[in-house]
Amino acid sequence: MKKEINCTKLNGERITESKDKVVIEEPLSIFVNGRHFVTTMISPQMKKEFVIGHLFSEGIIRDVEELESLQIEESIANVIISSPLKVLTARKLIVSGCGGGTSFLDESKLPEVSSDLKIDAYEVFEAVKSISGSDLHRITGGVHVVGLFDKESRICISEDIGRHNALDKVIGYGLTENIDFEDTFVACTGRISSEMALKCSVANIPVVASRGATTSLAIEIAEKTGLCIIGFVRGERMNVYTNRGRIITPNFVQIPPHRPISSSRGHAVRIRKQGLLDHPYRKNLLSLAFYRSLRHLCFSIRLRSCRKEKRFSAVLKARPFLSGTPPLR
Amino acid sequence: MKKEINCTKLNGERITESKDKVVIEEPLSIFVNGRHFVTTMISPQMKKEFVIGHLFSEGIIRDVEELESLQIEESIANVIISSPLKVLTARKLIVSGCGGGTSFLDESKLPEVSSDLKIDAYEVFEAVKSISGSDLHRITGGVHVVGLFDKESRICISEDIGRHNALDKVIGYGLTENIDFEDTFVACTGRISSEMALKCSVANIPVVASRGATTSLAIEIAEKTGLCIIGFVRGERMNVYTNRGRIITPNFVQIPPHRPISSSRGHAVRIRKQGLLDHPYRKNLLSLAFYRSLRHLCFSIRLRSCRKEKRFSAVLKARPFLSGTPPLR
Incomplete structure (x- = not known):
């Protein structure tokens, strides 16, 4: 039912090359x-x-x-x-x-993502955070949210009972607005399954990030098409499953994994322990608490400075896309 | 995007006829x-x-x-x-x-649930609780769990990346084991969408309960087929959306709604306030805290006594269904 795969874990400002278990599809x-x-x-x-x-x-x-x-x-x-x-x-x-009907499971027919896009990890954190506060989701508990972003701002957000429908909607919006998908990325609330990976690859969207998990087949597809899949984007953490090169992490510190990892929860605990071994003031718990607060502060400051550069100023504005649909051009 | 519908809310041991917002499908x-x-x-x-x-x-x-x-x-x-x-x-x-292919959207073709099943609200709480602790779900974060229960025990549990697949699996298991679906109910972790409601109705399963939300179309279908839909089964709470008569609540106290409800969160707050007005020791906050603890204790005792009656003894046993599949008869 599950498969162990390699992934890069970002936690706070630390990076670990690690393993994670994903569900088999x-x-x-x-x-x-x-x-x-x-x-x-x-x-x-x-x-x-x-x-x-x-x-x-x-x-x-x-x-x-x-x-x-x-x-x-x-x-x-x-x-x-x-x-x-x-x-x-x-x-x-x-x-x-559901998305349905895609006939790209034949490997020779898989599309290839052609894009030079590289995005900052903070942009991913910010994008996923900005779509997670949907009113409709809060009130009804029954929708998925998908957002299409570029490095400057949010292009479109859609909410739908189906993950793939919501993705189709932002792709449709991008097409009618002549958006060049190779400079965009997608943030979503639901699981990244094989058809989500396929739809992004077909549209030439190079990065998809989600609060949720991903599946074995989605990863296989992404490895072949060149899509970058990021899962479990929550708070200061994310797991990069494929094409790690698309994510820029200038202020992050690489931490080697100390021992084999058995489960994601166990891993989280171990990461903290490793942090304890690696960080500069490891001698007592008080300084550990101090170190952690400092780390969190640095993270928040960088996230804020990322916003201040106005790269995400549009993210904070009202959502014009949900109320009406623009005319077809 | 959302629609207000009538529902019966159970909270602790109190029942309120109320309204809830569900997403439109x-x-x-x-x-x-x-x-x-x-x-x-x-x-x-x-x-x-x-x-x-x-x-x-x-x-x-x-x-x-x-x-x-x-x-x-x-x-x-x-x-x-x-x-x-x-x-x-x-x-x-x-x-x-996805489930797909169902052609029952034509009203005249909708099946009708023929069953006299009535189940205790505690059985629903217990069933949903028992499927929520899946290891695979905890480790990968990427599966849905569906369980088929009767009043005595758990019949089958399945885990799948798709909600409808997991439901199809327990229905398939029930068919091969000659289970009479009219005496069973389904508990699941995912949203109850229209096709979940349809599949249950086709199989003549009279009750479906979930930790998640439901949709407008699922409710319409359930009203026509006679299915009982229960959503948001969490802790001491549940919302019964259709065919309330199938749920037995002998120890529950009916509380009239005092004013119109604007949102589910606002409603939860108001329910607590109503509780404050209705409960016997409302004079000070200390006795309120005492009253609440007592209420929670009563709830836990009843849940435990429900278990002790061995109606759910099988729920606590190991899961034989996940490791192998029984022979086709």
């Missing part, structure tokens, strides 16, 4: 009576139950008796059912949280 | 050159940007110039593009977080 194609019915992205457990449950809840079978055979080999499920006409009635419907 | 069908391309569930803002962005990220258009016309009327988007052959290449692919 795999495609599963269901063929009913020899005909392709659907391809879904799932976690690779309980595949048989998934196929039966999916065919049942989509109305293809009414009970297990209608299944004449079911064979699953890696990413292919072959199903023979007794009422072959039913599959013909299935419509293509993409539900909330 | 709507279908949007995209027709390309007169042919149905896809139907998606979206939030109803920035529809034009969504259509353009979606067609672009799915590889149907390369830029806005390829769009000859785009007309949106309520839930139908009609697009004319200059390269008509492209649509033919789109495949049906359902990405993580």
